[in-house]
Amino acid sequence: PEAEAERAISLFPRYPHPAVMMLDVPFLPFCALLGGLGLACMAFVSAWCQYWRGGFSWDGSAQTFNWHPVLMVAGLVVLYGAAALVYRLPQTWRGPKLPWKVLHGSLALAAFVLAVLGLVAVFRFHNARGTPNMYSLHSWLGLVTVLLFSCQVGAFPRGAPRPQHPAFPRPHVPFPQWVAGFGAFLLPWAPAWLRALYKPVHVFFGSTILLLSVASCVSGINEKLFFSLKNGTTEYKHLPPEAVFANTLGLLIVLFGVLVLGSLARPSWKRPDADSPDSRQVPALLEG
Numbered sequence: 001p002e003a004e005a006e007r008a009i010s011l012f013p014r015y016p017h018p019a020v021m022m023l024d025v026p027f028l029p030f031c032a033l034l035g036g037l038g039l040a041c042m043a044f045v046s047a048w049c050q051y052w053r054g055g056f057s058w059d060g061s062a063q064t065f066n067w068h069p070v071l072m073v074a075g076l077v078v079l080y081g082a083a084a085l086v087y088r089l090p091q092t093w094r095g096p097k098l099p100w101k102v103l104h105g106s107l108a109l110a111a112f113v114l115a116v117l118g119l120v121a122v123f124r125f126h127n128a129r130g131t132p133n134m135y136s137l138h139s140w141l142g143l144v145t146v147l148l149f150s151c152q153v154g155a156f157p158r159g160a161p162r163p164q165h166p167a168f169p170r171p172h173v174p175f176p177q178w179v180a181g182f183g184a185f186l187l188p189w190a191p192a193w194l195r196a197l198y199k200p201v202h203v204f205f206g207s208t209i210l211l212l213s214v215a216s217c218v219s220g221i222n223e224k225l226f227f228s229l230k231n232g233t234t235e236y237k238h239l240p241p242e243a244v245f246a247n248t249l250g251l252l253i254v255l256f257g258v259l260v261l262g263s264l265a266r267p268s269w270k271r272p273d274a275d276s277p278d279s280r281q282v283p284a285l286l287e288g
Contacts, residue, residue: 027269037256038078044249045073052242060128067121075114076213077253081260083107084206088269115146138219145212214257218250
C-alpha cells in the first residue's frame with residue numbers, strides 16, 4: 001500500500017506548472033499596480049462628476065448628489081481595499097504589529113466616515129427635491145453594505161470553545177464591525193482565544209463588504225446613466241461619450257475589486273502564522 005501511495009503521489013508534480021510560476025509576481029509591484037488602479041478610479045469618478053455632471057456643492061442641488069459617487073468610490077472601494085491589503089505587506093510579517101493594526105483600523109475608519117458622508121449627500125439631495133429614498137436595488141445594496149460595515153455580526157457561534165466568565169455574556173450579540181475589530185485586535189489585553197475566534201468572521205465579512213461595495217458602485221453608475229441620459233440628451237442606448245467614460249469607470253472599479261480579492265486569497269501573500277519562523281519578532285532575534 002505504501003508503494004502504491006508513493007506511486008500515486010508521483011503522478012502529480014510537486015512544483016507548479018511554469019505558466020503558473022510566471023504569474024507569481026512579487027507583491028510590492030502588484031501593490032503598486034493596485035495603487036495606480038485605485039487612483040485611476042478616483043480620477044475617473046471625479047472627472048465624470050466635474051465635467052459631465054456640473055461639479056460639486058452642498059446646497060441640496062444636483063451638484064450635492066455628485067459627492068455621493070466620489071465619496072463612495074473613495075471610501076468603500078479604494079480606502080477599504082487598501083485597509084484589506086495592509087497585512088499582505090511583507091513589512092508586517094516582522095517587528096511590532098501595533099503600527100500596522102493602527103494603520104488598518106485608521107483606513108477602515110476613514111472609509112466608513114467617507115461612506116457616511118456619501119449617504120448624507122444623497123439623502124440631502126433627495127430630500128431637497130422631494131425624491132423618495134430607498135426604492136431601488138442600488139439603494140438597497142448600498143445600505144446593506146454600509147450596515148454590514150457598521151454592524152457586522154461578530155457574535156460567538158453556538159458551541160464555540162470559550163472560557164465561562166461573567167465578563168463575557170452569552171453568544172449572538174451583534175458587534176459594530178470597526179469596534180469589534182478594535183477590541184479584538186488592537187487592545188493589548190484582548191485574550192488570544194477571542195482573536196482566534198473572531199478573525200475568520202472578520203476576514204469573511206471584510207471580503208463580503210468589498211464585494212458588495214463594488215456591486216453597489218457599478219449598479220449606481222448604471223442607474224445614474226439611465227436617469228441622466230434622456231430628455232434632450234443622447235440616450236444611453238446610443239452610447240454617448242459620457243456613457244463610455246462612466247462604463248469604463250465601472251470596469252475599473254470591478255477590476256480593482258477582483259484584484260484585491262484575488263490578492264487576499266493568494267496563499268503566498270498571506271501573513272505567516274504566529275508560530276512560523278517568518279513571523280518571529282525582530283527584537284527576539286536580536287536578544288540572542
